Amino acid sequence: MSAGFELFDHTADLGLRAWADTPGGLVEPLTRGFYAAVGDVAAAPGGSVETLSIGGADPALRWRDYLARLLLLFECDGVVLVDPRVTRLDEAGLEVVARHAPLDAAASDLAREVKAVTYHALSLVEADGRWTFTVILDI
C-alpha cells in the first residue's frame, strides 16, 4: 500500500497532489495534505464520529467537494477530521467517516489561510495501479 501527498508551487497559490492504490485510499493523504497547506494543524481530544456525504457522479469533482467541506468545517466550526475512512464510493457519491475533532489552537501553527479549493488543473487519473488526484488551493 503506498499513499502520500505533496504540496507544489502554483505562482500565487498552492497545488495539492495526493496518491493511493485505490480511489478510496485517497481520503487519508488528501486530508493530511489539506491540513498541511494550512500549517501544522493539531486536533484536540474529543469530538464525535460523523459521516460526510458528498454527492455527484464526477469522481474528480467529488474529491474537490470533499476538500471544500474540510475547508468549511475548519474555518467555520474549528473542526479537524481525524482518521478519515471511506465507507462508500460509487456512482451516487462518496461517504467519509471520521472523528470530527476540535482544533487544538494552542498546539497548532497556522501558516496560511486557504480561501478556496479551485477547479483549476483538477484531475483524477489512474496509471499503473496508482490513483492520483490534483487540485489547486487558492491562498
Next chain:
Amino acid sequence: MFTGPLEPIDANRWRIPKSYKQGMRVDGLIYANAALIEAIKSDRSPEQVANVATLPGIVKYSLAMPDIHWGYGFCIGGVAATDPENGGVISPGGVGYDINCGVRLIRTNVKLKHAEKRIERLVDALFDSVPCGVGRGGRIKFTPAELQRLVSEGSPFVIRRGLGWESDVYTTEGGGRIAGAMPEYVSPTAYQRGAGQCGTLGSGNHFMEVQVVDHVDDPKAAAVMGLEEGLVTVLIHSGSRGFGYQICEDALMELRDVPRKYGIDLPDRQLVCAPVNSPEGQRYLGAMRAAANYAWCNRQIMTHLAREVFSDVFGRPAEDLGMGLVYDVAHNIAKMEPYDVDGRQVELCVHRKGATRAFPPGHPELPDKYRSIGQPVLVPGDMGRASYVLVGRPGAMEHTFGSCCHGAGRRMSRGAAIRASKGRNIRRELLNKGVVARARGRTGLEEEQPDAYKDVVEVVGVLHDAGIAAKVARLRPIGVIKG
C-alpha cells in the same frame, strides 16, 4: 511555458491571434514590453488569455495587463468585456474568489521625519489593532440583520455607524456601494464565513503599509490628491474575506451544468459561466455585488482602525492629521459599464480579475474632485521597493475598457520565494532598507518578499507609455503589517 504565437504590435502590446486556438472569438492582447513578455511566457498565463477569448459575447479582445500571471480560469491581470445583448456571459472565474479585493490609499499631514521617530510604535500599534492572519476575527460585530444591510448598502452603512468620515464615500469607487446587490441570493454558509471577518486584513498578499511619498511625477494631480513629497500615507489591500470566497464557491457549484444548458463549450471548467441576462447570471451578479459591498465595508473599517492608531501615536485627532481617503479601487469585480463599440454605445459586462478601473478625466462617474485629472489608480508594488499612484488616461477607454494593472504581479511562486529565503532574515533585510515589518504567519514575509514580485516600475511604465494611465507619485514603504 507558453509556446503559442505572441505577435508584437508595438513596443507595449502583443497579440495572440484568434487563429491560434479553436473557439477563440477575438484576439488575445497582452500589454508588456520586450523584457516582461519573456517572463510572462514562462508560465501558462497567455494560454488563459486565449481561453477567455472563447467566451460567448466577448468584445474586441481578451486583454491582459503587464502584471499578468497564471491564475485559474482567467489569468491574474485579465480584462474581458462581454455584450449581454449578444449572448455575453458573466463568469465568476473572471472576478475571482476574493470578490472586490482592492486597495485604498489614505493621506496624512505627517512628515517622514516625524513618522520615523515613532515608526516601530506605529507599526506595532497597527499590528495590534488591525486583525490579521488566519482565524483572526473582526473587532466590530454585526448581527445577521445588520450584515444583510451592510451588504446591501456598502460603506455608507458602516460610516453611519461612526466607522469613517462622510467624505470617504465620495472618494471610494462607486461611492462604496454597487447597486443591485441581492442579499437573498447569498447562502447561509457565506453569511457564516463572513459574520466575524468584516474589518480584518486576512493573509496571503493582503497588507497594510505605512509609506512615504518619495517622488512626484505629476505635481498638479498629486496636489489634487493631497500628496506631496515627504508626507506619510497608508495603503490597505484586502477584499471580501470568507464572505466573498464562499459566494464564488457557491456560484461555481451552481453553474457547473449551466454552460451545457446554454450550449457553451469551455476549454477550462474554472471558466464556468452563464449568460448575463439569464436567471443564473443575474443570481450570481446579485450575490457578487453583495460581496463587493462587504469588501468596501471591510476596508472602511480598517481605515477607521488605522485612524485611531495614528491619532493615538501622534497625539492628535485623525482630522488634524489630515487622514482623508485619497481613493479606494476594486481590482476583482465585474461591472456593467457603457462603452463605444463600433460607433454605438453598448452596456458591457466588464470583468476585471486583478485589474483596476482607470477612468480618464471628464468621466461622469468620477467625483468632482477628480473630474479634471482622472481617476486615481493605486498600484501596490512590493514591500521593499515602491507602489504607484496613477491616473486614468483616455487610452484606457479606447483600448482596455477603462482598465489598468493592479500590482506588480508575482514572478516567483510562494514555494520558490521561501526557498530563496533560506538562510536569510527577510525581516532584518527589510529593516535595513528602512521598512519595519510585522507578520502573523510563519512564512508570510518570506512568501511575500520583494524579489517574489516583478519590478512595479517596469509594469507601470508600460501602461504609462501606452497612454492607459499616467504616473502621479511613487510611494516608498516604511512600515508593513501582514497576515
